[in-house]
Amino acid sequence: MKKLIFCSILPLLVIGCTTIRQGEVGVKRRLGKLDPTVKGSGVHTYNPFTTTIIKVPTRTINLPLALENIPSKEGLNITAEMAVLYRVLPEKAPEVLSTIGDRYENVVIVSVFRSAAADVCARFFAKDMYTGQREEIEKEIAAEMHTVLEKRGIVVESVLMKSIQLPKGLAQSIEQKLEAEQQAQQMEFVLMKERKEADRKVIEAKGIADSQKIISEGLNKQLIEYKTIEAFRQLATSPNAKIIITDGKTPMLINPTNP
Incomplete structure (x- = not known):
């Protein structure tokens, strides 16, 4: 048992x-x-x-990477802290292990990233990595990596530049240039606003002039006499005491209650 x-x-x-x-x-x-x-x-x-x-x-992995001495278009060396977001296709996991091994990050991803980063950054000026061209640089690096790694079973979702360290003096000059450009844009906005205000005043003045011209052209002797009669009629019906001096054409009102 x-x-x-x-x-x-x-x-x-x-x-x-x-x-x-x-x-x-x-x-x-x-x-x-x-x-x-x-x-x-x-x-x-x-x-x-x-x-x-x-x-x-197989979930998205955030792989931080530090790069030193990245060549720029003008030959300057840039230091950067970047990150690669990638994932392994589930159905490709056996192939990844058989062709690359379980250390695929160091064997393939890091190597491909360094090559793509050096190739892409060499096409841009150093100031581009510090300004609005950064997003385009990130996309181009990710696209080059994706082209190489997708067929190996690894999908590169994006590449992110966390920080860029430029040569001494260059960063300060770029910041000064950006500040000057912002001031120029602000001044252009102020000038445009002033021009619009001047145009508005011209249009307003023209409208007033046209209105006065229309009124003056519409006045004639008969209309003036009619308006005078209307004025006399309104004064006559008023309950307040008053003295009216007139030559029969234009009334002049004297209020006896005023000192």
Whole structure:
């Protein structure tokens, strides 16, 4: 009986168990040979004497990198802190392990990044890395890396420039130039605003002049006499006491209550 129980428990003692979490896949290596079928998230058993399960992250990985002496277009050396966002295609995990190995970051990604960064930065001036051209540089580096690594099963999502260190004196001159450009843009805005205000005043003055011209052209002797009669009529119906002196054409009102 004891021998039977021991024989029943023995297989359980030689069974290995591992858990694959979300954001990673497992690849079995049995007797040195990789299984092309990947294991998804969950609990998986294996024979620890003949098999191992290699876990490969498939989520987006942020790989920080520091570069020194990057050549610029004018031959200056730039120091930069950058980061590469990449991920491994789940179905390509066995191929990545078989062709590159589990140290694919150092073997392939870092090497390809340094080459792409040097190639792209050499096409731009140092000031471009410090100003609005930075986004274009990031995109071009990511595109070159993606072209090389996608067929290897690695997708480069983006490249980010965290900081750029320019040669001494160059950064200060660039900042001064940017400040001067901003001041020039601000002055241009002020001048444009003043020009618009001047145009508005010209249009307003022209409108007033045209209005006065229309009124003066519309006045005639009969209309003036009619307006005079209307003025007399309104004064006559007013309840307040008043003295009106007129030559029959233009009324002059004298208010007797005023001192």
